[in-house]
Amino acid sequence: MVAPELIQAAQAGDRDALITLLREIETHVYRTAFYILGNQEDAMDASQEALLRIYTKIHTYEEKALFKTWVQRIVTNLCMDKFRKAKPSVSIDEHELDFHAEDNVEEKVISSYVAKDIHDAIDKLPDHHRSVVVLRYLQQFSYNEIAESLDLPINTVKSYLFRARKQLQIYLQEYQKGGVRG
Numbered sequence: 001m002v003a004p005e006l007i008q009a010a011q012a013g014d015r016d017a018l019i020t021l022l023r024e025i026e027t028h029v030y031r032t033a034f035y036i037l038g039n040q041e042d043a044m045d046a047s048q049e050a051l052l053r054i055y056t057k058i059h060t061y062e063e064k065a066l067f068k069t070w071v072q073r074i075v076t077n078l079c080m081d082k083f084r085k086a087k088p089s090v091s092i093d094e095h096e097l098d099f100h101a102e103d104n105v106e107e108k109v110i111s112s113y114v115a116k117d118i119h120d121a122i123d124k125l126p127d128h129h130r131s132v133v134v135l136r137y138l139q140q141f142s143y144n145e146i147a148e149s150l151d152l153p154i155n156t157v158k159s160y161l162f163r164a165r166k167q168l169q170i171y172l173q174e175y176q177k178g179g180v181r182g
Helices: 004-011 015-037 040-060 067-085 105-124 127-138 143-150 154-176
Strands: none
Touching (some): 004 040, 015 040, 015 067, 015 127, 040 067, 067 127, 067 143, 105 154, 127 143, 143 154
């Protein structure tokens, strides 16, 4: 993710290194916040808050944990706090699709609905299940990295993922059958 030398320079007080470090992780931070919170505004607020916290707390990072795990814990905790305080609003803006003459319009529409169904199903999961799903499948974290990021035993992570997958399967089958959404 980030070069260890850059992290060390940032911790040593090199302001340029710290800014470079923040720029390197900002997309990852935003993506995680968006997947957990489900909308752009909340994700932008949470990611900015997370980057600010990383900026002010970089000196507390210890190399016993992976840097990406440390960052992920900050982002996830902030998002979960924000999510608990107020359920995120669901954006009513439709995703814009760029159609070109040579594209298969039907495929694009179906893909858009499938992606929305998956996102909606993830949103319906309990907080703890949503977090492990986002980290595992959207951020490609290992079980160990998830356990460390969320401060959970690895067996709990596996259990949460198992239950989340079962629940997602149920939600997606309901969507496929045209069941009521929300």
